[in-house]
Amino acid sequence: MAKAIKLDHFVTSGRKSRLNPTFLTFPSTRGILHLRDGSRPDQGQYSPRIATVMMLMPEIIRLPAPVHTQVLSLETVLHARRSSRSFAPNLLPLSALANILWAGYGITSIDGRRTIPSAGGLYPLYLHAACANVSNVPAGIYRYQPNGHRLVRTAGGNRLVDIGWAAMGQDWMSSAAAIVVVAADPSITTAKYGDRGLQFVAFEAGAAAQNICLQAAALSLGVAVVGAFDDDQIASIYEVTGQQQPIALLPLGISSEP
Numbered sequence: 001m002a003k004a005i006k007l008d009h010f011v012t013s014g015r016k017s018r019l020n021p022t023f024l025t026f027p028s029t030r031g032i033l034h035l036r037d038g039s040r041p042d043q044g045q046y047s048p049r050i051a052t053v054m055m056l057m058p059e060i061i062r063l064p065a066p067v068h069t070q071v072l073s074l075e076t077v078l079h080a081r082r083s084s085r086s087f088a089p090n091l092l093p094l095s096a097l098a099n100i101l102w103a104g105y106g107i108t109s110i111d112g113r114r115t116i117p118s119a120g121g122l123y124p125l126y127l128h129a130a131c132a133n134v135s136n137v138p139a140g141i142y143r144y145q146p147n148g149h150r151l152v153r154t155a156g157g158n159r160l161v162d163i164g165w166a167a168m169g170q171d172w173m174s175s176a177a178a179i180v181v182v183a184a185d186p187s188i189t190t191a192k193y194g195d196r197g198l199q200f201v202a203f204e205a206g207a208a209a210q211n212i213c214l215q216a217a218a219l220s221l222g223v224a225v226v227g228a229f230d231d232d233q234i235a236s237i238y239e240v241t242g243q244q245q246p247i248a249l250l251p252l253g254i255s256s257e258p
Contacts, residue, residue: 059153061137063098066106066149070218077218084222085172087253091135092177096219100252101127101144101151103215104180104208114146116207119200124188125208128238132158133177133253141238154239160251166233167226167249177253181234182208183244205247212250222255 072080105127106115114123127144129151131137139158142151164173173179182205189197209225216223226249234246 059138059140061094061142061151061153063101063149063151064095066099066102067095072218077214080220081213081217082222082257083224084255084257085224085251086256087175087177087222087251088256089133089175090177090254091133092221092253094135094137096221097129097131097134097137097178098149099219100180100212100215100221101129102146102149104182104212105144105146106149107146112147115211116204118204119189119197120192122188122192124184124186124201125204126183126185126240126244127208128154128181128183128240130159130163130179130181130238131177132160159237162237163229163234163249166237167229170226170228173226173249173251175253176251178251180212180250180252181238181240181246182212182248182250183235183238183240183246185243186245187243202247209248209250212252216252221252222257223250223252225250 103115105123105125107113108115113121118124129142129144130140131142132139137151138153138156140153141155141159142153144150145152160174160176160179161171163179164171167173184201184205186198186201189201191197193200213223213225227247229246229249231246234240234249235244238246240246
């Protein structure tokens with residue numbers, strides 16, 4: 001439940017702003033508010049006597065540009081594609097995650113076209129990544145932004161164990177370096193195509209998942225596609241908002257399988 005709290009002043013991005021006085025409502029859509037005593041107003045824990053708060057804006061990680069120098073043929077990559085459900089504890093290079101996200105839904109032209117076809121060019125998909133063991137990436141939940149090819153952190157902490165439990169207790173998933181979720185807002189497509197748009201969205205999600213699997217194979221990484229999970233729990237963990245719906249999970253990392 002949203003709460004209103006009366007504050008005298010607050011600090012945003014290190015700069016103090018004077019309010020006279022102002023009421024703020026939580027949860028905030030601009031970031032997470034922490035009081036000076038460490039409490040979280042958005043969790044209902046605050047002291048009205050503490051007037052200084054810090055607005056933590058989302059952390060942005062600019063990804064390395066995708067590498068286009070792979071010399072493997074498509075046939076070789078298709079032959080190498082396998083589902084991996086056991087991962088080594090090695091760090092996943094950030095460059096590898098960047099290439100995988102780009103392969104799944106990246107931009108390939110100045111007019112905004114993507115790596116997969118989309119009905120009407122509407123692009124209803126969203127990629128989110130739960131990172132636990134990725135180089136130069138703090139553990140947390142991130143949203144991939146194709147425009148700008150970057151990650152925006154939406155929550156902190158390693159949530160891979162929680163994701164495994166939400167996926168019907170598949171605890172092997174917690175050994176992955178990261179777990180990507182392909183989500184979609186079907187209303188973007190059905191607004192134009194009606195109920196037929198649901199099939200178009202499913203096609204696109206499958207294309208994105210396959211691209212991720214093929215890119216992982218090209219990089220000699222392990223990945224699997226998981227479709228058995230509790231939609232509401234996964235949406236909550238990944239902070240999937242609005243009309244977005246999770247469609248597929250893809251745990252990935254350095255495979256420890258022979």
